[in-house]
Amino acid sequence: AFAVAACSPTAEPPAEPPLAGADIGGPFELVNQDGETVRWQDFDGQYRIVYFGFTYCPDICPNDVQRMSQGLRMFAESDPESAAQVQSIFISVDPERDTPEIVGEFAAAFSDDLIGLTGSPEQVKTAADNFRVFYSRGENTPGGGYLVDHSAVVYLFGPSGEPLATLPTDLGAQAVAAELAKWVS
Numbered sequence: 001a002f003a004v005a006a007c008s009p010t011a012e013p014p015a016e017p018p019l020a021g022a023d024i025g026g027p028f029e030l031v032n033q034d035g036e037t038v039r040w041q042d043f044d045g046q047y048r049i050v051y052f053g054f055t056y057c058p059d060i061c062p063n064d065v066q067r068m069s070q071g072l073r074m075f076a077e078s079d080p081e082s083a084a085q086v087q088s089i090f091i092s093v094d095p096e097r098d099t100p101e102i103v104g105e106f107a108a109a110f111s112d113d114l115i116g117l118t119g120s121p122e123q124v125k126t127a128a129d130n131f132r133v134f135y136s137r138g139e140n141t142p143g144g145g146y147l148v149d150h151s152a153v154v155y156l157f158g159p160s161g162e163p164l165a166t167l168p169t170d171l172g173a174q175a176v177a178a179e180l181a182k183w184v185s
Contacts, residue, residue, distance in 0.1 A: 017158075017163075017164040017165050017183055018164075018165050018166070019155075019163035019164055019165055019166070020162070020163070020164070022163045023132070024131055024132050024155065024163040025040070025050070025130060025131055025155070025157055025161055025162075025163055026040065026130035026131070026161075027039065027040050027041070027126075027130065028040050028091075028119075028123065028126060028127035028130060029119070029123060029126075030091065030117040030118060030119040030123055030124070030127060031100050031117065031118055031119050031123075032100060032103075032104070032115060032116065032117055033100050033101060033103060033104020033105075033107065033108075033115075033116050034100065034104070035100050038115070038117055040161060041161075043087055043089075043161070044159070044160065044161065045159050046085055046086065046087045046159060047085050047086040047087070047156065047157065047158060047159060047164075047183075047184050048086070048087050048088075048089060048155075048156070048157040048161070049068060049072065049086060049087070049088040049089065049154060049155070049156055049157075049167065050089045050091065050131065050154070050155045050157065051064060051065060051068060051088075051089070051090055051091070051153075051154045051155075052090075052091045052092075052093050052127075052128060052131065052133045052135065052150060052151065052153075053065065053090065053091075053092070053093065053150065053152070054092055054093050054094035054097070054098060054148045054150070055092065055094070055097070055098050055102050055103060055105075055106040056094065056097060056098075056145065056147075056148075057147070057148070058147075060152050061152075063169070064152060064154060064169040065090060065106075065110050065114070066110055067169040067172060067173050067176055068088060068154050068167060068169055068176060069088065069110040069111040069114060070173035070176070071167065071169075071172075071173040071174070071175070071176020071177045071179075071180065072086060072088055072111070072113075072176070072177070072180065073111070073173075074173055074174065074176075074177035075176075075177040075180040075181060075184070078177070078181070079181065079184075082180075082181075082184045082185055083180070083184070085159070085184060086180070086184055087113070087115065088111065088113060088114045088115070089114070089115050089117060090103065090106065090107050090114055090115070090116045090117065091117045091118075091124070091127055091128075091131075092116070092117065092118040092124065093124060093128060093133070093135035093148055093150045094137075094148050095118055095119060095120060095121050095123075095124045096121075096137075098118045099118065100116075100118055102118075103116030103117060103118045104116050131155065132151075133150065133151045133153070134149075134150060134151045135148055135149065135150035135151070136148070136149045136150070153166055154166060154167040154169050154176075155167075156179070156180070156183060156184075158183075164183045165179060165182070165183055167179050167180070
């Protein structure tokens, strides 16, 4: 009976978010699709969904960003007031190819509300380090391209920039919406 109760949709969420107290997140200075400087503190007062990836990614990044965006839309359908407090952010780990225009086009393909950010290699490294994100340029592929190995985690942060939880994009948009409902109020 305990196992069934633990999985029940009416089960109370834990008293404390799973990432409470974790040393994840922090200051960055990057550039948006309009070439404007964006800083972490610009989002103070908002919940933040943050994903690091790259626009030339053939599968993982687009799937994660799609499920993240769909989950936020589903959450907005059930609780528009709370969802209005959430800003989703895509940060490129491929500053060599991901110009402001390219990350802007990538973000717009998923949601008008998704902000795409990039920067110099040093700016991207600082952001990735602060968010404990691993990334590494892979070997060249035929035709001159390359992949970027990177952490594939979707983080949820609170209005003060505190880490709250990861969003389960691997389980689909409904699972993302359910996780947002637990922590965004």
